[in-house]
Amino acid sequence: MPQDARSDAAARARWRRYLADERAEAAVYRELAGRRTGEEREILLALAEAERRHEAHWMRLLGDDDGRMPRADLRTRMLAGLARRFGSIFVLALAQQAEARSPYADDPDATRAMAADEKIHGEVVRGLAARGRRRLSGTFRAAVFGANDGLVSNLALVLGMAATGVDRSVVLFTGIAGLLAGALSMGAGEYVSVRSQRELLEASAPDPAARAALPDLDVDANELALVYRARGMDPQEATAHAGRVIAGVRAQGDVASGSMPAAHDDAEAVGTGMSAAISSFCFFASGALIPVLPYLFGADGTVALVVALVLVSVALLATGAVVGILSGASPAKRALRQLAIGLGAAAVTYVLGLAFGTTLA
Template identity: 60%
Template sequence: MSTAHSPGAARPEPHPSQVRRWRRYLAEERTEAEIYRRLAERSSGREQDILRQVAEGEQRHAEHWVRLLGPQADRPARPSLYSRLLLLLAGHLGTVFVLAMLQRAEGRSPYHDEEDASDAMAADEAVHEEIVRALATEGRHKLSGNFRAAVFGANDGLVSNLALVMGVGATGTSAAMVLFTGLAGLLAGALSMGAGEFVSVRSQRELLDASQPTQVTLHAAPNLDLDANELVQIYRARGMSEEAAEHRAAERLGFHDCDCDPSLSFRDPAAEQEPGPEHVALGTDLGAAASSFAFFASGALVPILPYLVGLSGAAAVVVSLVLVGVALLVTGGLVGLLSGASPWKRGLRQLGIGFGAALATYALGLLFNTGVA
């Protein structure tokens, strides 16, 4: 892939298009290095060290383009708008949001098809994408429970109340009745969503807690009948082979003071953990309920805003559709951003689903048009 030159050979004069490309690469690499450095400043411990190492890798890539450009490296191109946006966000937002965006950027590296980039650089970019994916995944796990409830709540509020308002409005009823119906839908839906999330998350946590292994092997082992060692059966039930279970039981009974034969042992992480895990990815029941209630209510408020300010008829419907459309694009794009997917695709998907539901209820309302002014 890379273009090689012998140490003593004169480098051919690069084509202007090459120079422009190299300048662009240089600007991007310098900006990405700075993004990772800013993220490192907002992090700590292991994550901070990893981000600094990645920043150094991007700086090495920048030095490659400096060597190729020579004196012309003093005039690098401006980085892309996307990179400048990431640089701005890196100093103000949590790392999970910026890392999710960086994951997409690293996945679009042009070095695999760039003859002037070395094989090592292309490999580095692939590794960087995987590093960023792993770091972003940790952040996603931490906010996935309550974030899921918030996003689903907002989308449900937007779609369900828009559909309700459109359906009722199409029957020809008064604007005041449409408004009161929308407010009732907001309150009923928010309470239902909040209660549902509380029960759902609490039930999931209780099920996981009930499935978590206890520390019975620590306090029961000294009193077990060695001729009928039930301890082995515990480890077999947890998924170990019989040989590995016997080895682990011998450790617990004091016959081994270490995991002397790791090849026998499928290490049982659950056996080493304290009971009562936090199940971070689920979130908390109260947090999920509060997020779902608040975001459903805020989402459900959007379709009735035109009616709250006194609009009615076709004007209210159009304004409501525009407001909800923008909100659906934002929430869908945010989900796409955090999942490392295309924000536009996710936003347009949400828009299509929301407007499809509204169109269906509007058509149903027209069938039952009362003709009431």
């Protein structure tokens, strides 16, 4: 086959692959839109329409030769499957990564507008994903940290006790005690932490009762401008805005129409104290149970230690990967980092247990 023919065949194969990916990505956005309402639905449908424009470009290049279409790449097919089943923040986080990997910037057959579209799509999806992250961040943070702490702390406790050479029953009951003590401590700590955060936010929020004073303010002295300046406006903007607010209130004769400057509302991201406490308790307990499982089922000695290490390693990789997906980072890197930190802490306590066991002997 001549070189030109081979090059043309390779180019057409690449165009068909791009076309398949664009169709699959459009399907992902339509699936997600079907599970949303309002503005988010409109945004996702607009993204699907943009992918259709990209489809049209590759179809024009292919002409009538759009047969024997390849399947979309594995990541895009996985996204489509997840979108059909869950339609969750996980899919948006993965879609954000997929948009960031677009090859159009380096492909001579893709237009500059298409390459620019893909970059902007990534930012649009990042914004949608940020909304979801904000909604679940308080409870999710408590859940992930609870599970990770349970895995690492109880594995370290179990390995440390096992290394001293004590009886299996002692290791088992030590692990159970560590589970209960840690879960209760984590739940109580999360409750206090989140409640304190919410109280701080509430203390920073404007007092609704202050609106009643707006009609009586001196528009020339205008202390309201100081309020806006305290919230971050520059002096000229604060004075102008305060004047408009007071004028509007007096013109309408309605105190409720006046507005006080709002503090940045992070209450949704913080979550509620009880939900954070419950999730932290449950996830710590579930994580702390894993290194105890071999001893609960009668294993002992080296076998129990190896099984506990394997189970905890798998769980650490899973929690690390989930954090990586939701943060828009590499799941593999986050998973390996979680594993290294967890096993490193457990190794230190195991060595200490060996030292104490030798001393006691």
